[in-house]
Amino acid sequence: MLATSFTGTLSERHGNAVERIPTPQRLVDWLAVSGLSVDSCTTAQLDLARELREAIHAAATAAAIQDALPAPAVQVINDYSAQGRAAAILTPEGKRRWRLSSASGVEDALSVIAADAISIIAGERDGKLALCASPTCRAAFFDTSQSRTRKWCDMNTCGNRQKKARFNANQRKIPRSAE
Template identity: 35%
Template sequence: MSVGPRVLTGHNGQRFTFDPGSFAIELLLTGGPGAYAIWEILHEPADLARWLTTSRLTDTAPLRVEDLHITRTDLDRIREFRDCLWRAAEAVIRGDHPSGIDLTVINAAADRRPVPRLDPATLTQTWGTPVHGVQVLGAAAVDAIEVLANAPAGRLRQCSADNCQLLFVDTSRPGNRRWCSMQRCGNRAKVAAHRTRS
């Protein structure tokens, strides 16, 4: 999936640009296991459909709510996958091996993906519709497998701020990204360092 930022809103209402670096990591913004459950936004299939219309899937071709067919079972599987990915990604970042159960769920999800099409009239790329929830899951799983397989290169990271849990794939050319966003945690770190020096 191609690179594109999201605009997030922090606890204090501050809006900031965040580039997760991949579709699978972007999915982690929708909630997660344990302490991340407070951020859950995928309560109904319609919630996922709306979220997907502004996701990295739209970098390939536009995606509208009416193009999607997501069932309750699809939503449950996507949430389970997301929770497994959280645990697997955090394990890899710590230098640990992800659990076999989490990797089994991630691998099993990678069998179907959305199908791109070429519009005969405009020669623009579209999606073969309807895009089913199982295809969305497959796209996220294939992306997650690539991210986790390449994680030893050190590009999968957690924000360096001690009070931020956002994960991202560093797609910058020099590979030295440390913060979820320079507008947020990066700026706070600069201010703190300046105060310490002063």
Template identity: 30%
Template sequence: MRVASGMELTPRDGQTFRFDAGTLCLEFLLSGALAEWEQLHTPQDLAAWIPRTRLEVRGEVRVEPADLERARRLRAAIQAMAERAASATAPVVQAAEAKTLTEFAAAPPPVPVLGPAADRGWAYPMTAAQYLSAVARDAMEVFTGPLVERVRMCGGERCLLLFLDTSRPGSRRWCSMDRCGNRQKLRTRRDRNPA
């Protein structure tokens, strides 16, 4: 159950980079919170998504057909809260989203297990409902406490990636220094030294 250091993303320009959303609920937005980036078209897509996440699921995942629409509903609630948090719009959590988070968090979360060599993992099979419960519980933690002030949108031009700033000083501005951060440095250098 070691926390992964992010996901590898490949946008339309083909430049692959590593993005760490900082938390499970914001990482879930990468599954297609924006319609043009939708990755969850079938229950099998959701089953394939879950092992990619920071939970590091290594065993069987069971997804029911109804789980797909449920996942999209939870993701939409998280997207709305994250956008309000990133823009400091209050209240971050509105009544409909509170109801959604509560509904999903009520399901049992994934069950952790400890192996004979003190290796940590999960009890399998894991269900989509368990995964969504973990996501909802994480969202409750992020959006109702002091972490909400660290939800950010990348400062890059036309970049809409949302993340939790887990840096010690709380000064992270970019989705990735290898992508938007580097592009901004190049722009700044060009503006200082015009040809």
């Protein structure tokens, strides 16, 4: 999901945090990979993106644990959603693509991400919000697995790290035979 992937641009929030959009160009790159291509981004627009990211993270986390949504986060998400002028267009292949206005591409892209967050948090999608089981991550992710029992935001990172730690801990418990 676009919105929860966006919150993942800051990972390991409860450990050694890793900022994955440290520069305006990295945000441009992330948006392009996500189907929201923009020509450029300023430092001020990067700050706006981070503000939205943290609001989505706060609201998604609250929704995942079935807590009250934080009013400031809801306001930020709503404001960003309302500000954009993005349009959904249908490609000849029958896919949806976003058309952003040239005047404020980053703001339009952020409005698409905010609208996606609203759809997810409001429960309009088939799936459920959950929190990563990794104690250093705790990222909100959207679980669309059939059983809705996914534990990690990403099996290739958090899941593998947790499984490796559990394996290593079990190896230390196995008594070594005396030689």
